[in-house]
Amino acid sequence: xxxxxxxxxxxxxxxxxxxxxxxxRDPDRYEVAIFGAEPRVNYNRIMLSPVLAGEKAFADIxxxxxxxxxxxxxxxxxxxxVTALDRERRVVVAEGGLEVGxxxxxxxxxxxxxxxxxxxxxxxGVVTFRDLDDVxxxxxxxxxxxxxxxxxxxxxxxxxxxxxxxxxxMQATVVHLMDVLMERQLDESAGFLLTxxxxxxxxxxxxxxxxxEIEGLDGKVTGLRLKDGQVLPCDLLVMAVxxxxxxxxAKAAGLAVGRGVQVDDAxxxxxxxxxxxxxxxxxxGQCYGLVAPIWEMCRALADDLTAGEGAYQGSVLSxxxxxxxxxxxxxxxxxxxxxxxxxxxxxxxxxxxxxxxxEGGKVAGAVLFGDAADGNWYFDLMRAGTxxxxxxxxxxxxxAITEGLAGLDPSSAVAAMADTAEVCGCNxxxxxxxxxxxxxxxxxxxxxxxxxxxxxxxxGSCTPLVEQLLKxxxxxxxxxxVGPKPMCKCTSHPHGLVRExxxxxxxxxxxxxxxxxxxxxxxxxxxxxxxxxxxxxCAWPAEYRDDIQSRFVNERVxxxxxxxxxxxxxxxxxxxxxxxxxxxxxxxxxxxxSIPAVKVTGGQRIDxxxxxxxxxxxxxxxxxxxxxxxxxxxxxxxxxxxxCVGSEWCRxxxxxxxxxxxxxEKFMWGSWTPAKVKLGVSGCPxxxxxxxxxxxxxxxxxxxxxxxxxxxxxxHIRGTEVLTRVxxxxxxxxxxxxxxxxxxxEGWYLERIYKWMDRVGLDSIKAALADEDDRRALYDRFAxxxxxxxxxxxxERVAGRHHEQFNxxxxxxxxxxx
Amino acid sequence: xxxxVKPPVLAxxxxxxxxxxxxxxxxxxxxPAGDVAVFRTGDGEVYALRDACxxxxxxxxxxxxxxxxxxxxxxxxxxxxxxxxxxxxxxxxGCTPVVPVEVRDGRxxxxxxxxxx
Numbered sequence: 021x022x023x024x025x026x027x028x029x030x031x032x033x034x035x036x037x038x039x040x041x042x043x044x045r046d047p048d049r050y051e052v053a054i055f056g057a058e059p060r061v062n063y064n065r066i067m068l069s070p071v072l073a074g075e076k077a078f079a080d081i082x083x084x085x086x087x088x089x090x091x092x093x094x095x096x097x098x099x100x101x102v103t104a105l106d107r108e109r110r111v112v113v114a115e116g117g118l119e120v121g122x123x124x125x126x127x128x129x130x131x132x133x134x135x136x137x138x139x140x141x142x143x144x145g146v147v148t149f150r151d152l153d154d155v156x157x158x159x160x161x162x163x164x165x166x167x168x169x170x171x172x173x174x175x176x177x178x179x180x181x182x183x184x185x186x187x188x189x190m191q192a193t194v195v196h197l198m199d200v201l202m203e204r205q206l207d208e209s210a211g212f213l214l215t216x217x218x219x220x221x222x223x224x225x226x227x228x229x230x231x232x233e234i235e236g237l238d239g240k241v242t243g244l245r246l247k248d249g250q251v252l253p254c255d256l257l258v259m260a261v262x263x264x265x266x267x268x269x270a271k272a273a274g275l276a277v278g279r280g281v282q283v284d285d286a287x288x289x290x291x292x293x294x295x296x297x298x299x300x301x302x303x304x305g306q307c308y309g310l311v312a313p314i315w316e317m318c319r320a321l322a323d324d325l326t327a328g329e330g331a332y333q334g335s336v337l338s339x340x341x342x343x344x345x346x347x348x349x350x351x352x353x354x355x356x357x358x359x360x361x362x363x364x365x366x367x368x369x370x371x372x373x374x375x376x377x378x379e380g381g382k383v384a385g386a387v388l389f390g391d392a393a394d395g396n397w398y399f400d401l402m403r404a405g406t407x408x409x410x411x412x413x414x415x416x417x418x419x420a421i422t423e424g425l426a427g428l429d430p431s432s433a434v435a436a437m438a439d440t441a442e443v444c445g446c447n448x449x450x451x452x453x454x455x456x457x458x459x460x461x462x463x464x465x466x467x468x469x470x471x472x473x474x475x476x477x478x479x480g481s482c483t484p485l486v487e488q489l490l491k492x493x494x495x496x497x498x499x500x501x502v503g504p505k506p507m508c509k510c511t512s513h514p515h516g517l518v519r520e521x522x523x524x525x526x527x528x529x530x531x532x533x534x535x536x537x538x539x540x541x542x543x544x545x546x547x548x549x550x551x552x553x554x555x556x557x558c559a560w561p562a563e564y565r566d567d568i569q570s571r572f573v574n575e576r577v578x579x580x581x582x583x584x585x586x587x588x589x590x591x592x593x594x595x596x597x598x599x600x601x602x603x604x605x606x607x608x609x610x611x612x613x614s615i616p617a618v619k620v621t622g623g624q625r626i627d628x629x630x631x632x633x634x635x636x637x638x639x640x641x642x643x644x645x646x647x648x649x650x651x652x653x654x655x656x657x658x659x660x661x662x663x664c665v666g667s668e669w670c671r672x673x674x675x676x677x678x679x680x681x682x683x684x685e686k687f688m689w690g691s692w693t694p695a696k697v698k699l700g701v702s703g704c705p706x707x708x709x710x711x712x713x714x715x716x717x718x719x720x721x722x723x724x725x726x727x728x729x730x731x732x733x734x735x736h737i738r739g740t741e742v743l744t745r746v747x748x749x750x751x752x753x754x755x756x757x758x759x760x761x762x763x764x765x766e767g768w769y770l771e772r773i774y775k776w777m778d779r780v781g782l783d784s785i786k787a788a789l790a791d792e793d794d795r796r797a798l799y800d801r802f803a804x805x806x807x808x809x810x811x812x813x814x815x816e817r818v819a820g821r822h823h824e825q826f827n828x829x830x831x832x833x834x835x836x837x838x
Numbered sequence: 839x840x841x842x843v844k845p846p847v848l849a850x851x852x853x854x855x856x857x858x859x860x861x862x863x864x865x866x867x868x869x870p871a872g873d874v875a876v877f878r879t880g881d882g883e884v885y886a887l888r889d890a891c892x893x894x895x896x897x898x899x900x901x902x903x904x905x906x907x908x909x910x911x912x913x914x915x916x917x918x919x920x921x922x923x924x925x926x927x928x929x930x931x932g933c934t935p936v937v938p939v940e941v942r943d944g945r946x947x948x949x950x951x952x953x954x955x
Contacts, residue, residue: 355881358920543880546902546909829865836871
């Protein structure tokens with residue numbers, strides 16, 4: 021029987037693997053010819069990244085050398101692009117007019133890299149990242165030690181390209197349209213860690229960046245201009261923004277082509293003699309750009325071509341990043357969704373973040389960063405649809421631990437552990453060391469064990485295990501420890517420890533804090549996020565970028581939400597003083613915007629109630645024009661300074677209480693604090709400004725100023741305690757600012773001053789302020805922080821900041837939603 | 839047919855780009871039947887609910903979005919974005935209607951009943 025002629029167009033990974041699979045099944049059935057557009061043997065395209073990085077040579081990534089073609093009797097037409105298919109005559113036509121006939125034809129023509137149609141895209145030095153020629157061009161560009169590279173696209177390929185270029189000594193920057201790197205594979209937490217890891221490897225990242233134009237000089241690229249006007253100088257610009265299945269040849273031949281060449285489950289195109297496989301194929305509406313699905317397609321295709329029954333069912337995807345020392349794995353519905361449940365594990369010491377998503381008791385997806393060893397295990401569980409209810413508690417710790425403990429109840433599992441088994445990974449403490457220390461040194465508490473062995477003293481993730489060991493060793497002598505209350509259900513850490521770590525570990529963003537402190541949820545909750553946002557703002561006033569999505573609505577829109585969803589607006593009146601012009605402006609605003617209620621507040625301000633949200637910026641604009649700024653009546657921050665008229669008018673006044681109140685308010689406004697802070701300054705002990713029920717109060721006396729702290733007139737009614745007495749107004753300002761700064765640094769989020777005072781004790785506050793240098797340092801930190809805080813948020817929003825907060829998403833719908 | 843099955847959505851209205859909604863945030867959308875809140879989670883998933891808490895009608899679009907839930911700005915009830923049900927201590931106390939929403943090619947589409955003839 022004469023052999024059938026099989027022609028493969030495409031000498032890439034898909035084409036060659038298809039041939040290998042066929043030869044494996046039936047080596048004598050076909051006479052094979054392969055056409056390849058590149059003048060090379062078949063190589064492993066996904067390993068181009070290590071070649072670029074200089075970690076592998078081209079020879080290392082060749083899959084099939086010339087001997088393979090020869091030994092298997094395959095004719096290779098390398099460097100010959102196929103120009104047409106003649107389906108009538110069953111002939112392929114290649115460059116130079118070469119014609120080769122076929123009985124069966126496989127299209128494995130892959131995909132083309134997408135080139136963004138930016139102005140300047142044709143300049144020299146603008147490349148894609150697809151084949152060895154691209155790699156060679158990039159390597160050549162990196163020869164200049166000063167050279168800079170910009171990579172457009174923060175997906176898998178873009179990151180690998182940037183890493184490779186950085187390894188070659190270039191300064192590389194990734195420009196990504198989205199706000200998370202590899203957003204198709206990573207959630208925000210993992211994306212954040214990746215951004216950090218790339219920075220450590222010399223790759224900067226600009227997120228949310230839209231490229232506008234590629235700039236050049238003398239026909240050569242000089243930089244990339246972003247939509248915000250920023251120009252990134254570069255000598256090499258790599259576009260890694262995706263791939264487009266190559267369907268041109270098939271389309272010209274009249275085959276059905278959608279996004280790719282459409283195939284059935286046997287990988288047959290609309291012409292049963294022609295198959296398509298790999299990145300050029302579209303199966304059930306899906307095109308694939310990863311290697312695993314391509315292998316699966318090749319197997320189905322080979323089955324069909326040899327046994328007449330190929331059944332490709334589509335692929336479930338998993339991804340691994342090929343950057344040395346950065347372990348990243350992602351599969352399935354890594355970001356959860358309806359009906360899903362998250363299990364999150366973080367190990368700050370090792371830079372690990374793991375998130376396994378369960379749905380209906382089965383693994384629906386996983387994203388792993390820093391330790392991806394169990395990726396395949398999760399992937400297998402996911403594909404097999406294994407019910408994981410029985411191993412749920414240990415699932416996140418991986419296969420070894422889960423299978424090691426299978427079938428044992430927790431305490432017997434702990435009992436069964438070998439003495440040499442490691443319990444605390446951070447400090448390398450094994451079981452025997454812990455039980456030995458407990459017995460030999462008579463340890464009885466977790467803290468004892470921590471102090472003696474260091475087990476559970478770092479990340480704390482082994483705490484339950486250490487407690488089990490204590491219990492096991494001590495028997496009834498063990499008593500569980502009750503520590504300080506955690507901040508919320510997302511963490512085991514109390515407020516104080518979180519604040520301390522933010523400073524000592526220099527954590528400067530919410531994702532950084534959640535990772536380092538091993539939060540057990542992906543993005544916190546409505547309780548911890550505002551707290552972290554405040555703690556970071558307080559710790560790093562110059563550097564921290566406020567996260568408005570972690571603020572309560574009032575602080576997000578700078579007004580107070582009311583029961584009907586309207587807002588109230590309170591302009592600042594320094595020390596409670598106002599002018600006829602201000603009052604006229606307020607009256608005009610109330611008329612102009614039909615504001616239904618105007619009220620005088622307890623803090624000596626005027627409240628405009630019932631303002632529609634979309635009117636807020638216009639209301640503020642008019643108030644700004646009359647010289648008024650936000651009164652922060654909505655803020656966990658400095659609210660009002662209430663004053664009496666003092667020595668200026670009052671026959672009993674001893675000091676200028678109004679003047680001091682105005683001075684304090686003008687210096688302290690805009691500051692954020694753990695909870696609201698209200699001040700009062702009374703000009704004499706008759707106390708008309710009610711200073712002794714304020715958070716901080718001043719009572720002027722003939723000899724100077726009494727500084728009071730810790731009053732309240734809300735849920736609780738509390739008189740203040742006297743903190744100190746000072747002789748001059750200047751000293752009063754110093755002491756009050758130092759006191760407020762101490763509260764800012766020590767208070768727990770939402771803890772009013774009087775509660776903070778109850779917790780730490782008035783004596784501790786007095787002691788912290790007693791020393792002049794300490795007091796001065798606190799005052800200086802407050803003053804420094806105020807440099808960034810005394811900015812009118814209303815004026816910023818009138819100028820357009822966060823405009824999306826005030827406008828509906830689109831015009832009014834014409835129909836009611838279903 | 840199961841009587842509990844919702845009437846089919848017959849038309850999809852493009853209301854904007856996914857990126858118009860801040861991550862871990864929401865946007866409000868006026869409609870003749872009252873406002874709709876369109877949410878985007880930290881994971882980038884999009885959900886839509888009537889913009890009214892089952893408790894006192896608070897505008898959920900103004901709440902803090904965390905995980906797949908939103909905390910109502912008025913009294914801090916936590917509402918599941920996928921089901922509209924309160925969670926935690928307030929579970930079982932009413933429900934906010936879910937609005938059909940889909941994301942196609944980066945656009946947010948809201949389901950509306952087709953106009954009657």
